[in-house]
Amino acid sequence: MRNIKAFTREERAKALKELGLPAFREKQIFAWICRGAKSWDECTDLSKDLRRQLAERFSWDNAAAELVQTSSDGTRKFLLRMPDGERVEAVFMAYEYGNSLCISTQVGCNMGCSFCASTIGGRIRSLESWEMLEEVVVCVRESGEPINHIVLMGMGEPFDNYEAVAGFLRTVHDPQGLGLSYRNITLSTCGLVPGIRRFGEEFPQVNLAISLHASNQQAREKLMPVAKAYPLPELMRACRDHAEKTGRRVTFEFALIEGQNDTPHTAKELADLLRGMLCHVNLIPLNPVTETGMTGSSRKAAAHFRDMLESMGIPATVRRQLGADIDAACGQLRKKVTS
Ligand code: SAH
Secondary structure, X not given: OEEHHHOOHHHHHHHHHHOOOOOHHHHHHHHHHHHOOOOHHHOOOOOHHHHHHHHHHEEOOOOEEEEEEEOOOOOEEEEEEOOOOOEEEEEEEEEOOEEEEEOOOEEEOOOOOOOOHHHOOOEEEEOOHHHHHHHHHHHHHHHOOOOOEEEEOOOOOHHHOHHHHHHHHHHHHOOXXXXXXXXXXXXXXXXXXXXXXXXXXXXXXXXXXXEOOOOOHHHHHHHOOHHHHOOHHHHHHHHHHHHHHHOOOEEEEEEEEOOOOOOHHHHHHHXXXXXXXXXXEEEEEOOOOHHHOOOEOOHHHHXXXXXXXXXXXXXXXXXXXXXXXXXXXXXXXOOOOOO
């Protein structure tokens, strides 16, 4: 039996029409999916008979919040179990300007970045669009809080799962569902250039973040295998084109590793790399991941690095670190059961 949530809206409308149901039924069902209803029985604007009839044809599969951990700073990490038993993590963060939810796009990750917990053990599978939507609706339901921003910065590489991610973006943007503005969504990629180019065409309003972490090809290759497939000059060209085409600032994420990429030399090289581009650098002291053996720079060193960039005309901020005490910070999400 096919899960009713796994259809696109068009497919669902078609399937319901074949059963002789009017078009507004799809709207009602879609609204219940977005509200986080857990079963056909919760769809109370469908008659009991209709619910029974639909339940015979389509299953109503859910993601379940298996564990919710709350950090001392209020950040909440959700361990979500998909119907097939695979698990992903999503992180809820409260900022002055609204609530953000960081969601995963894959179970595990194939990109192999040397500093990141999500890639240990590789990619188990990609998530489907509806599973990403479940991350959002389950977190909203369980936290009782609205979500104002979504960031695709959890486990997985979004452009290694382009189609499903695109479907998810359209669904959360759908005015009949969550109606989230594209401008309130940020997607982060490790630098898959074809994905960046396609994304610029199809989703010019969604914010793009690039995990850069190094200021030259040699250093980047050491940290991120993806740099071999898509070398830095090619990546930078795609980013410049993106900023020009969309008129929107590209964010560069830069995790500072003590004594490695937090030096004045790196700051200068990075400034040269980014000069003249509509961009912003998000600095973050590398978060600890036991297996990597790397140490993050101090907040003080990070502030100094930011000052160096700013003095060379590159806008930069040091990101607040949220959720580190529950392993919910950047690069700490993994597919284990508890952390
Ligand atoms: N695969 C995408 C989406 C993941 S986003 C990407 O690479 O952009 C998660 C962000 O956290 C990325 O910028 C990633 O490089 C960063 N990150 C990974 N490990 C980290 C760590 N130990 N400390 C700080 N940031 C880390």
